[in-house]
Amino acid sequence: MWKNTLQSLLIPSLTAGKREKNLVSLLFSLIAISIAGLVLYGAYYGGITALLLRSSFFSLVASAAMLLYGLRYQHAIQRSVFYLLAVIALIPGPYLWEHYIDIIMRGAMSIGMDLWIFIALITVIFIFVRMAVGWALITLMTLAFLYAYFGYLIPGKYGHSGYDLSRLTSTLMLSTEGVYGVPMGVAVEYIFLFGLFGAILTKIGTGEVFVDIARGLTGRVQGGPGLSAALSSALLGSLNGSAVANVVTTGTFTIPLMKRVGYSAKLAGAIEAAASSAGQIMPPVMGAAAFLMAEMIGIPYAEVALAALVPALLYILALMISVRLEAGRLGLERDPEAGWRLLLATLKTKFYLLLPLVILIALMVSGKSPTQAAVMGIITGLLVCPWKKTTRLNLIDLIAACKETLLSTLPIVAAVAAAGVIIGILNLTGMGLMLSGLIIELGDGNLWAVLLLTALASFVLGMGLPTSAAYLLLAVLVAPAMTQLGMATLSAHMFIFYFGLVSAITPPVALAAYAAATISGAKPNETAIESMRLGFVKLLVPFLFVTMPGILLIGSTSSIIAAITFATLATAAMSIGFSGWLYEHLAWGGTLFVY
Numbered sequence: 001m002w003k004n005t006l007q008s009l010l011i012p013s014l015t016a017g018k019r020e021k022n023l024v025s026l027l028f029s030l031i032a033i034s035i036a037g038l039v040l041y042g043a044y045y046g047g048i049t050a051l052l053l054r055s056s057f058f059s060l061v062a063s064a065a066m067l068l069y070g071l072r073y074q075h076a077i078q079r080s081v082f083y084l085l086a087v088i089a090l091i092p093g094p095y096l097w098e099h100y101i102d103i104i105m106r107g108a109m110s111i112g113m114d115l116w117i118f119i120a121l122i123t124v125i126f127i128f129v130r131m132a133v134g135w136a137l138i139t140l141m142t143l144a145f146l147y148a149y150f151g152y153l154i155p156g157k158y159g160h161s162g163y164d165l166s167r168l169t170s171t172l173m174l175s176t177e178g179v180y181g182v183p184m185g186v187a188v189e190y191i192f193l194f195g196l197f198g199a200i201l202t203k204i205g206t207g208e209v210f211v212d213i214a215r216g217l218t219g220r221v222q223g224g225p226g227l228s229a230a231l232s233s234a235l236l237g238s239l240n241g242s243a244v245a246n247v248v249t250t251g252t253f254t255i256p257l258m259k260r261v262g263y264s265a266k267l268a269g270a271i272e273a274a275a276s277s278a279g280q281i282m283p284p285v286m287g288a289a290a291f292l293m294a295e296m297i298g299i300p301y302a303e304v305a306l307a308a309l310v311p312a313l314l315y316i317l318a319l320m321i322s323v324r325l326e327a328g329r330l331g332l333e334r335d336p337e338a339g340w341r342l343l344l345a346t347l348k349t350k351f352y353l354l355l356p357l358v359i360l361i362a363l364m365v366s367g368k369s370p371t372q373a374a375v376m377g378i379i380t381g382l383l384v385c386p387w388k389k390t391t392r393l394n395l396i397d398l399i400a401a402c403k404e405t406l407l408s409t410l411p412i413v414a415a416v417a418a419a420g421v422i423i424g425i426l427n428l429t430g431m432g433l434m435l436s437g438l439i440i441e442l443g444d445g446n447l448w449a450v451l452l453l454t455a456l457a458s459f460v461l462g463m464g465l466p467t468s469a470a471y472l473l474l475a476v477l478v479a480p481a482m483t484q485l486g487m488a489t490l491s492a493h494m495f496i497f498y499f500g501l502v503s504a505i506t507p508p509v510a511l512a513a514y515a516a517a518t519i520s521g522a523k524p525n526e527t528a529i530e531s532m533r534l535g536f537v538k539l540l541v542p543f544l545f546v547t548m549p550g551i552l553l554i555g556s557t558s559s560i561i562a563a564i565t566f567a568t569l570a571t572a573a574m575s576i577g578f579s580g581w582l583y584e585h586l587a588w589g590g591t592l593f594v595y
Contacts, residue, residue: 020079024067031064032402039192040378043371052097054180057188059093061413062124064406069131089124092117092173103174110169118169121179125417132414136465140473141418144425151429160429171428178424182295183416183472190291190301192409193374197360198285199401200378203393204385206353207249209346210235216343218320222332225261226271226323229254233275234282234316243504243512245408246276251519259520262332269520270530273513274319277504277535280467281312284361288412289471289500291370293493296475302364307490307552310564311498314551314571315537321575322534329579353391356381415469423476436480447485451495451546454478458499459506470500488554491545498542505531505538533578537571 035057042053063086070082095117096103110118129137145168147154152162163171172178176185201207214232218224233250251272258268280287283305290308294301360377364370385391393401426432443449457478461470474496482492504512510528517527532539544551550563 021071024071027067028064028406029399029403031060031067032406033399035060035064035192035406036196036402039188039196040375043189043193044375049100050176050185051174051180052093052100054176054184054188055096056093057192058179058184058413058417059090061406061410062089062128062417063087065089065128065132065410065414066124068407068410072131085124085127088120089128092121096174108170108174110166110174114169114174115165118165118173121173122421125179125414125421128414129418132411133418133466133469137415137418137469141421144422147431148425148429158431158434163428167428168425172421172424177427179417179420181420181424183292183419183423183468184413186288186291186295187409187413187416189371190374191288191412192405193371193378194285194291195405195409196401197356197374197377197381199405200381200393200398201353201356202249203397203401204353204381204391205350206357207236209350209353211250211253212342212346212350216340216346220340221324222327225254225257226263226268226327226332227320229258229268229271230275230316230319230323233272234278234319236276236279243273243277243279243501244515246279247272247512247515247519250276251516255516255520262330263326265520265522266517266526266530267326269516269522269527270513270534271319271323272519273505273510273516273527273531274534276516277501277512277531277538278312278315278319280501280504281308281315281498281538283309283312284357284364287501288466288468289497292416292468292472293475293497294370296472296479297489297493299490300367301370302367304490305364307494307554310551310553310567311494311537311541314541314567315535317568318537318571318575319534321572322579325576325579352384352387355384411466412468415466416472419469419472423472426476432476433480435477436484439478439481440484443481443485445485447482447487447546450478450481450485451543454482454496455499455542458496459502462500462503467497467500471497474500487546488549490554491549491552494552495542495545498538498545502538505535507532536574536578540574541567541571 038053038056038060042048048056066082066086066089070079070086073079073082126138126141129141148163148168150162151160153159173180176182211228211232214228214235215224218227218231221227229250233246233254236246236250251269255268255272258271259265263271280289286305286308290304291301294304297304356377359380360373363373363376368376382393385393423432426435439450439453443453454474458470458474461473465473475493479489479492479496482495483489487495504510505528507513507525507528510524510531513528513531514524516531517524520527541551544563544567548559548563548566549555550560551567553560555563
């Protein structure tokens with residue numbers, strides 16, 4: 001009886017239904033609009049200190065997440081717990097605003113109420129991470145807290161004096177060394193902002209322009225639908241930076257088209273998965289980890305994007321060659337509806353939809369910050385969309401863009417919050433530096449041994465963690481060891497970044513490949529293996545960052561030209577070798593000769 005009474009006092013599961021979902025949807029929309037306003041204001045006007053901006057952003061995002069995750073449960077009491085957590089998640093941000101001056105005056109030393117707010121914050125983070133990411137980060141956070149608190153029990157150099165709740169509160173909540181550190185700053189200043197930019201461009205139809213341009217460029221070539229799928233997915237990926245989202249967005253069109261002209265379900269899904277995974281390495285809008293890299297290294301994001309350009313083009317080149325050769329081997333037809341006429345018609349009627357992207361690139365190249373460039377890109381998108389009736393946005397479209405951006409940002413924000421906790425504790429205890437030394441010892445001071453260990457660690461972490469979290473942890477733990485052994489800083493971080501992305505198309509995780517297999521109707525593991533073959537560049541090119549940093553545009557002009565020339569020829573040769581077909585089937589001897 002008490003249970004029924006409690007249910008009626010909280011949220012009656014039988015009577016709430018649609019009204020409850022509508023209310024949650026309304027609150028989620030209001031929070032999404034508030035976050036967009038906060039981020040745009042902070043990016044354009046500034047004036048908000050880092051701690052206050054980041055804490056406000058996280059409070060709003062975590063609150064929205066709790067509302068959304070509550071709807072996963074059928075029982076009213078369970079949903080009500082999450083709605084209560086949504087309210088609790090809103091507390092830390094306003095609390096820091098209210099007591100900011102006092103916190104500064106006492107040197108970020110914590111007092112009684114701070115501890116309770118910190119406990120509430122960490123509770124929300126644990127639940128947020130559990131729902132958005134999974135148990136891997138939960139385990140790492142738990143180990144970090146246990147090490148911080150009980151480290152005094154560990155003998156030798158890996159032990160420490162121990163840190164109580166008060167010190168952890170000061171470091172992880174009252175400063176920018178923990179939850180509200182650089183990773184959260186990147187989420188506020190770059191990831192959400194560029195996500196909103198991509199969402200608005202998708203709404204006005206820029207994605208369709210990319211598809212038509214790709215079909216115009218490649219459609220008349222044998223197997224054109226496969227080539228256009230590869231090219232359009234890579235271009236679209238540069239707007240959202242998410243492999244799975246890209247597969248779901250473009251795959252519903254490209255995969256059936258490829259199957260219709262003769263590609264097998266397995267190959268069609270693999271092409272889409274491999275092409276979509278290019279989004280995180282394709283400038284100008286790369287994956288979240290690329291923005292984190294710029295902040296971790298301390299260089300402009302434009303430099304990271306420029307360095308990533310040649311490897312990204314090599315990846316696309318390898319994919320296009322492989323797809324073209326597969327089409328020749330299968331004797332596939334051309335796309336009769338595509339060609340130069342489609343390209344010219346698209347540019348003539350829809351060129352204005354590319355202006356936001358042109359403005360974004362031009363501003364970043366001219367030296368403007370990525371935040372300024374993204375804001376101006378968003379404004380340009382809103383200015384050009386009314387030019388034609390078919391591309392006009394109304395208020396509902398803008399709200400939907402804010403909601404979609406927030407929804408896609410949830411797992412990234414959860415990951416960077418957890419990474420902030422772990423990195424904060426590693427820096428507080430000094431364990432980060434000790435682990436870097438341990439890695440050098442394990443590699444016996446050999447750079448190539450350390451690279452292999454790093455590649456393995458990146459791959460394993462990439463299977464269980466979002467790319468951003470995997471990159472952050474290895475950037476703190478492994479990158480210093482790589483640079484100590486003589487590797488350039490940008491090359492080291494790019495190496496970690498690339499191997500963290502491999503899991504999108506590599507079993508046993510291969511989320512992009514599995515999403516593509518769902519659309520194509522092929523077996524997931526077979527699709528993943530095929531996509532891994534098509535995307536082999538991601539596995540091999542990172543090692544060139546060590547031997548030929550010129551492909552990252554590092555070094556003299558002659559070394560850069562030599563590196564790009566060698567990498568291009570090697571990529572083409574290996575693509576032919578993996579395909580096993582040129583103008584006819586290659587026997588094993590011919591394949592070996594190509595290698």
